[in-house]
Amino acid sequence: MLINLSDVLSDQHKTVEETVPLTMKEVRMKSGTYPIVESEPVHVRVEHVRGKELLIYADTRLVTVIPCDRCLEDVRYEFVFDFTKHVDIGLSDAELTEELDESNFIDGYHLDVDKLLSNEILSGWPEKVLCRDECKGLCPVCGQNLNTGSCDCEDPGLDPRMSVVRDLFKNFKEV
Numbered sequence: 001m002l003i004n005l006s007d008v009l010s011d012q013h014k015t016v017e018e019t020v021p022l023t024m025k026e027v028r029m030k031s032g033t034y035p036i037v038e039s040e041p042v043h044v045r046v047e048h049v050r051g052k053e054l055l056i057y058a059d060t061r062l063v064t065v066i067p068c069d070r071c072l073e074d075v076r077y078e079f080v081f082d083f084t085k086h087v088d089i090g091l092s093d094a095e096l097t098e099e100l101d102e103s104n105f106i107d108g109y110h111l112d113v114d115k116l117l118s119n120e121i122l123s124g125w126p127e128k129v130l131c132r133d134e135c136k137g138l139c140p141v142c143g144q145n146l147n148t149g150s151c152d153c154e155d156p157g158l159d160p161r162m163s164v165v166r167d168l169f170k171n172f173k174e175v
């Protein structure tokens, strides 16, 4: 969704304030594509500072789905945004691109709300997401989700009780 900035860029420098829907339906990253399953309209206010400098305020909330780092189950992950950005569109294109973190969300007289938000999503993306703190993950042998059931695979490396038995056995052999 584009917001027209001509009012704030005109000589009157009238503040532009709009609430627009997010049109982006997914987050594309190197690691994959993640659906946006809920999003609130994005509230944006653009104020003139001086010259070609603008202050952009934006707030919204959206929910995306990210697989659990251990068991791969879908986890709803909520982003709550409330940020301010200072931009100087008087800079040359090259300077602007650098200033805006390589993603130019202002194109001529338009602010691209999806691009603005996707920058924020990417920089706020969590390193890992767990379905719950105590997620047991998947059995490394058979792939069974250990939160929903157990399996008969033996994995002495992960079971502390087994390692006690193993150590006893080892000591016994050494004697």
Ligand SMILES: [Zn+2]
Pocket (backbone or CB within 6 Å): 068, 069, 070, 071, 072, 073, 130, 131, 132, 135, 136, 137
């Ligand atoms: Zn999990």
Ligand SMILES: [Zn+2]
Pocket (backbone or CB within 6 Å): 139, 140, 141, 142, 143, 144, 151, 152, 153
């Ligand atoms: Zn197993």
